[in-house]
Amino acid sequence: KVCIIGGKLQGVEALYLAGKAGMETTLIDHNESPLGKNFCGRFICQDVLQYDTNIISILEEADFVLPALENQEVLDTLKDLAERYDINLVYDPHAYGISSSKKISDEKMAESDLPCPRYYPAGDFPYIVKPSAMSGSEGVAKIRNAEEMTAFLSSHEGEEWIAQEFLEGPSYSLEVIGT
Numbered sequence: 001k002v003c004i005i006g007g008k009l010q011g012v013e014a015l016y017l018a019g020k021a022g023m024e025t026t027l028i029d030h031n032e033s034p035l036g037k038n039f040c041g042r043f044i045c046q047d048v049l050q051y052d053t054n055i056i057s058i059l060e061e062a063d064f065v066l067p068a069l070e071n072q073e074v075l076d077t078l079k080d081l082a083e084r085y086d087i088n089l090v091y092d093p094h095a096y097g098i099s100s101s102k103k104i105s106d107e108k109m110a111e112s113d114l115p116c117p118r119y120y121p122a123g124d125f126p127y128i129v130k131p132s133a134m135s136g137s138e139g140v141a142k143i144r145n146a147e148e149m150t151a152f153l154s155s156h157e158g159e160e161w162i163a164q165e166f167l168e169g170p171s172y173s174l175e176v177i178g179t
Helices: 009-020 054-059 073-086 091-100 102-111 146-153
Strands: 001-005 025-029 042-045 064-067 127-131 141-143 161-165
Touching: 001 009, 009 025, 042 064, 042 091, 054 073, 064 073, 091 102, 102 161, 141 146
Parallel strands: 001 025, 001 064, 025 042
Antiparallel strands: 127 141, 127 161
16 A cells, blocks of 8 residues: 655656556545546545644555655655654655755766756757756746847846756656555
């Protein structure tokens, strides 16, 4: 039994893979109609930050709980609940710190001599700009020329963004879940 917290893209991937692995799935999300609702065996609409004895029981009965979101307050709450109750939480704050930062994960790939796109202004247009501390495609934009880059940078002053050259070709993502 797996309990997945968060029914957006990461949750859908986890639910799909868990289902393929023959696992019984429960999804908890504060949204009444998350995309993952279509992939789970059981759906609980509740905000984990407003947990109660029912949520704690659901988390305890799962063989493991997998957070599939990037909300630090929820992650901290789940970590706290796991420490106080008998909850097997699959979450490593150190690993999350690497994977949730594009800068840090790019440094790790470069250390392993994996090919990486160059950062603006070292590369060539077009560039992909994205928030530094989020995964997925939220906030991602393609910048085609210097004028667009100037406009983007002036409208996002003071924010942490990554601008990497756009590399044509397939994109790969590896997601693993198993027993």
